[in-house]
Amino acid sequence: MAKLIPYPGSIRINVAGAFIVDDEITPESGSSNTPPLDSTLSPGTTLTANISNGQSSKTHNRDIVLPHHTSDVSHIAVDIGGSLAKLVYFTRDGDNLGGRINFTMFETENIQDLISFMSKLISARRRSSSVERSSKPDSRTDQHVYIMATGGGAYKFYDRLRKELDVEIWREDEMECLIVGLDFFITEIPDEVFTYSEQNPMSFVEAKQDIYPYLLVNIGSGVSMIMVSGPRQFKRIGGSSLGGGTLWGLLSLITGAKSFDEMLLLASKGDNTNVDMLVGDIYGTDYGRIGLKSSTIASSFGKVFKQRLESDEDDTDVDGPVHEGNQRFKAEDISRSLLYAISNNIGQIAYLQAQRYNLEHIYFGGSFIRGHPQTMNTLSYAIKFWSAGDKKAYFLRHEGYLGAVGAFLKRQPTGWGRRNSFDGKG
Template sequence: MSGDTYQADAAIIDGKSDEKTNAAQNSAGRPRTMTSTAEIDSTIIHPGSVRINVKGAFIVDTPEQPGTPANLSGSGGNSYHETKDIRLPNHTAVVSHIAVDIGGSLAKLVYFSREAHSTDPGGRLNFQSFETDRIDDCIELMRHLQDKQLALNGSEPSELCVMATGGGAYKYYDRIRQRLGVDVLREDEMECLIIGLDFFITEIPREVFTYSETDPMHFASPSANIYPYMLVNIGSGVSILKVSGPRTYERVGGTSLGGGTLWGILSLLTPAESFDEMLDMAAHGDNAKVDMLVGDIYGTDYGKIGLKSTTIASSFGKVFRMKREAEHEAEDMGGLSNGDDQNQQQQQKSAQQKSSTATCPQAQQHRPTSSRASELAMSRFSSADISRSLLYAISNNIGQIAYLQSQVHGLSRIYFGGSFIRGHPQTMNTLSYAIKFWSKGQKQAYFLRHEGYLGAVGAFLKHQPRNWGRRGSFDKDTGLEARVSGHPEENAT
């Protein structure tokens, strides 16, 4: 089962569905797959009783206008609208809530909308992200969505509810409530991550995939037998979770060297002004001009221990050596600058430094060539090369930590999520290679097309009634319903 033909044979049933309806389902011997007109008409418009039908759900691969224009907030280039909306062709009932996951670097928003200018039934889940520093732009978009609730989803603006998770759900709680004048329900971050990931794994075709240079995107079919697994969530920092079943998880490790590290250091070293600019630069860089490789040391592969000549031996390992070479070059040039006036100024500055040193013996002497040496050194490293080198350094570190944790806990399936990845080929290839190399092919790295929205989707799902979307999960306490409600499942399937 794959592609647009995949069907999650289920419809959302109100948590307060009457016993006659349930009896009719049981007597039929199979789950009902359509939402009846009577059910739609009787919908109580609030998040706790919204009905969503995910039968036939699929990711929109072709560029289309989202159900709600991405620039409603007027935030310009400060927000990023994902084109990978999830189409829900069979959903016809009201959705009166939106969900936001506010992290240290990015705020991720998920909302449902009808198809704009279409007579077809159904709608789609829309995905949009903002830099957290511009949280007011995100709140402004939520306000526009609130104003358009009647046109988008059939509910009144006052009926909108905001599901929030992440640290910002607490930090910006009052600001959201005051601006929108609606309820804000805060949900546990780790719990939402797991619920969102479970949903993507089990329900959405062409969502989960493996990555390698020879097979860049090999999709895994949705599966119900998913436990146990490890989630490596890479946001500003990194959290590693062992997931044994619905709501059964523990944080087993992590590292502070994550997306925030890359963003912060590259902000100092390059002119890039956004995370996407940094990733774009990294895509065009050559880390071999910055990193010391095995081939730089041995002149060839180190086959005895399985290291190729292109393997990174030391991240940024060439920088000091090349800086020293630049200093020697500046000395050989006599520290001269173009033009007699500039040369005279340099000599005067040098004399002043010597005089200052003589007056104050503890003063640090600055070599007259230091400025020129720095200029020569920096000219040898492009922003693109630096970006790629640092991306590899952080990704390799995360990959090895993830492998070690998977070894300790005996897990072979490792899912990488979080906004750090952003579908970037070099990042995915590095993480995947690290897992494959250290495990000798015994463990597999998995990625998701909506990797940055696990928490937001989990929060969106968290306020749903029973049985949203698990195939054949209309029986009590099974499938996604059990994961959302927290009830255990037999055999964790």
């Protein structure tokens, strides 16, 4: 029997046989954050995915294939944050073999790129509906396209989106969308949730139904920590202003990097021990009595001031940012140090909140993570260290799309309820 998952408007998502596509294509043109529109979006064609026998030959951004979902989907979802805008939309196979949930991302400052991309999706959707209704007079395909929007940008850019896209826009609560999206990934999508360690970088966690209570740590421009105790039962219990926006802002000042991905690339090549003061720098060895290894960071950027003083004595010019002539500190080392500093801070606050509310499972979401090994390892190690192994850090392959997916799932018929995330009252 098909596994139909009902949600609160016009469709029910069939997740039977769902799987994540691993092979990605490289954008042929445009921004590095914007995958090219598939050839199926050309004028006169239908909005489709290319699926055959449960596999796909054209993919990007780890699409989720729904091989048995054939119902019409007449909406697009977008989560517009302070730094990034995340877009989720559905494409179906022309032979009714199923479809897929597509994911893509834009920098919020390039909002026009997002609007242009959405406009092409809407035009393709309308053409597809028109063609289907012409060939099948009894078709129930909805010719209208709806935008489900969440995040601060859903309010900031509301009038502009309505004017330029000429569609109806529903604004959904940001926190609720995060929870709806996370619940969906935890309970329905295989090989989505995993734990991370250097020894076992990606250990997948089996999808399960008994998920409450848990803590969601959503790391975007800032950080929100949300305790989820049951369906539609959540509370923001804390957060931090030191998040992805902090890393992005400081590294753009210090290193001259132009994008978040460039900053993460720098961090992956860096050696933080050139700028951070370690326990070993102070003790010459481990501080075993309190469980600190010699490699533990005692002070982020702790070596910088001393080395700059030494440079001054040598009459070395160290004025100005790194990217304007100061060659003593490498951009790669600074990037890694700051990444560790922010990640360690978030990890410790997350542990303290989980300890305070007796929460064992901690899920990290948000576009700050980006599947970056150093980030995940730092967060995971912090939770394991401070909890003495009693609590676990979990990550997701679609960590940046929780809000967008939640908004996508909320466009449903009146009366339907999410099997696990909703209480059935619609």
